Amino acid sequence: MNRIEKVFQNLQKNNQKAFVPYIMAGDGGIDSLKEKITFLEKAGATAIEIGIPFSDPVADGPVIQQAGIRALKEGTTLKDVVAAVAEIRPIVHIPLLFMTYTNPMMAYGFEQFIKDIEASGIDGLIVPDMPIEQEELIVPYLEEAHIELIRLVTLQSPLSRIEEIAKRGKGFVYAVTVNGITGARSSFKEELGAHLKKVKELSPIPVLAGFGISFPDQVEEMITYCDGVIVGSKMIELFDKGDLQSIVDLIDASKIRASQL
Numbered sequence: 001m002n003r004i005e006k007v008f009q010n011l012q013k014n015n016q017k018a019f020v021p022y023i024m025a026g027d028g029g030i031d032s033l034k035e036k037i038t039f040l041e042k043a044g045a046t047a048i049e050i051g052i053p054f055s056d057p058v059a060d061g062p063v064i065q066q067a068g069i070r071a072l073k074e075g076t077t078l079k080d081v082v083a084a085v086a087e088i089r090p091i092v093h094i095p096l097l098f099m100t101y102t103n104p105m106m107a108y109g110f111e112q113f114i115k116d117i118e119a120s121g122i123d124g125l126i127v128p129d130m131p132i133e134q135e136e137l138i139v140p141y142l143e144e145a146h147i148e149l150i151r152l153v154t155l156q157s158p159l160s161r162i163e164e165i166a167k168r169g170k171g172f173v174y175a176v177t178v179n180g181i182t183g184a185r186s187s188f189k190e191e192l193g194a195h196l197k198k199v200k201e202l203s204p205i206p207v208l209a210g211f212g213i214s215f216p217d218q219v220e221e222m223i224t225y226c227d228g229v230i231v232g233s234k235m236i237e238l239f240d241k242g243d244l245q246s247i248v249d250l251i252d253a254s255k256i257r258a259s260q261l
């Protein structure tokens with residue numbers, strides 16, 4: 001069984017919620033990737049989404065864009081990221097996912113890319129600019145590699161499409177919580193709770209909310225509607241500031257609230 005499925009089965013059994021941090025590979029140098037992964041696992045992260053730096057990240061807000069620029073300035077290549085993950089995989093137990101865009105995968109060659117990330121021990125892949133109509137380009141290779149493709153649904157996806165997307169997946173559904181790009185938000189649309197509950201109703205697999213989640217109280221609220229959260233921009237900001245305690249507090253918020261639900 002894929003590590004992602006196993007982890008979610010365990011969460012469900014124990015009435016826990018998922019907390020998935022996003023970090024940018026190569027931001028702070030490639031060696032810091034390994035340090036961040038081990039820190040996050042120890043702090044209680046369910047899985048880690050690792051961004052591959054890319055020059056044209058259309059869905060990324062300013063914080064993640066800047067992190068990508070810093071990583072590229074460090075000279076980080078896809079090969080470096082794959083090698084770093086391969087090195088750390090034997091000592092990390094939680095699932096590791098890559099987030100990348102269609103273009104860099106295509107430039108590398110879809111088949112070769114998936115072979116190489118499989119060899120490094122990656123468990124899941126998120127490709128925000130690849131609609132389900134295009135995913136046949138990679139799904140056959142991913143299935144062979146036992147890597148889960150994590151698909152996104154948005155506030156604007158019609159219910160029939162949400163259903164179609166949810167039933168294709170085995171890992172989890174990524175429910176985008178805002179219209180627009182990644183980055184901190186002070187508030188969410190009033191109808192978000194109802195939307196997340198609807199996605200959950202339609203989905204046979206767990207539903208995680210992501211985009212704009214930055215504070216413990218937002219984590220606590222989101223997990224009342226779905227199975228967990230993904231936090232990116234805030235993670236990057238806190239690592240950048242060296243504020244590791246606030247990272248621990250965010251992760252703890254998901255655990256404490258879950259135990260009360």
Ligand SMILES: O=P(O)(O)OC[C@@H](O)[C@@H](O)c1c[nH]c2ccccc12
Pocket residue numbers: 022049051059060064099128181182183184210211212213230231232233234
């Ligand atoms: O940064 P935020 O607002 O916390 O959002 C999550 C996010 O960073 C991460 O999942 C992500 C980074 N880049 C993306 C592009 C598309 C979809 C998702 C992402």
